[in-house]
Amino acid sequence: MHVYDRLERFDDAIGWDEFIMGINLKRRNALRDVHGHVLEVCGGTGRNLPYYRPGQVTQLTLSDASRTMLDAAREKQLHEYPRLKAEFKNWDSQQLPVADNTYDTVVDTFGLCSVPDPVKALREMERVAKPGAPIILLQHGRSRHGWLNTALDKTAEDHAQKWGCWWNREITDIVREAGLHVESCDTSLLDTTYLIRARKPLPAAPCSNRAGSGDTDQRDV
Numbered sequence: 001m002h003v004y005d006r007l008e009r010f011d012d013a014i015g016w017d018e019f020i021m022g023i024n025l026k027r028r029n030a031l032r033d034v035h036g037h038v039l040e041v042c043g044g045t046g047r048n049l050p051y052y053r054p055g056q057v058t059q060l061t062l063s064d065a066s067r068t069m070l071d072a073a074r075e076k077q078l079h080e081y082p083r084l085k086a087e088f089k090n091w092d093s094q095q096l097p098v099a100d101n102t103y104d105t106v107v108d109t110f111g112l113c114s115v116p117d118p119v120k121a122l123r124e125m126e127r128v129a130k131p132g133a134p135i136i137l138l139q140h141g142r143s144r145h146g147w148l149n150t151a152l153d154k155t156a157e158d159h160a161q162k163w164g165c166w167w168n169r170e171i172t173d174i175v176r177e178a179g180l181h182v183e184s185c186d187t188s189l190l191d192t193t194y195l196i197r198a199r200k201p202l203p204a205a206p207c208s209n210r211a212g213s214g215d216t217d218q219r220d221v
């Protein structure tokens with residue numbers, strides 16, 4: 001059984017911690033500009049639902065590998081955010097059953113700690129984003145403080161058993177390995193929390209001969 005299928009009271013378990021750490025404000029800030037058809041992967045119980053603006057987000061596709069988490073998200077949307085047009089998909093974010101270039105924005109908050117292969121998941125996120133689309137990541141992982149990393153490493157195994165989350169992953173290495181085009185990366189909470197704004201590149205413009213002498217070929221760069 002998937003760890004997250006056991007965490008039926010996920011919101012109760014982490015709500016207070018998130019409040020104390022100001023995570024709700026970080027979610028709001030991360031999602032302020034998301035627009036159009038948004039894909040959220042590893043969407044869990046829909047903790048980001050309050051921050052999607054119905055006028056700005058025309059459709060939300062919230063996906064997660066755990067049916068239990070998805071059911072909680074669906075209930076929340078139905079009762080608390082009925083104006084938001086949303087669908088819920090039981091998808092593995094490492095292998096999304098979606099065509100290339102589908103979404104206007106792709107979001108993942110606190111999912112890279114939990115997927116077995118986070119690099120693969122990021123590559124999928126970029127694949128399904130439209131050219132030029134923002135990819136918003138709010139994540140937690142290793143810090144640049146040695147003493148804190150030692151503590152994270154020591155407790156990582158137990159934490160993962162209980163929560164399904166590896167809190168000592170090297171987020172910047174993962175993003176670099178996936179080849180994402182990062183526009184900004186801000187850290188907080190002793191550098192354990194990362195807000196990364198990336199963007200899928202636009203296709204390269206063809207190189208043309210403006211002089212028009214007729215003796216050159218046109219080629220993709």
Ligand SMILES: C[S@@+](CC[C@H](N)C(=O)[O-])C[C@H]1O[C@@H](n2cnc3c(N)ncnc32)[C@H](O)[C@@H]1O
Binds near residue numbers: 041065111165
């Ligand atoms: C720490 S929770 C974060 C939930 C939510 N994004 C949030 O910000 O509260 C991680 C989520 O990742 C999901 N998950 C883990 N592995 C996954 C995978 N391979 N594909 C999709 N979702 C996955 C879990 O079911 C869980 O809901």
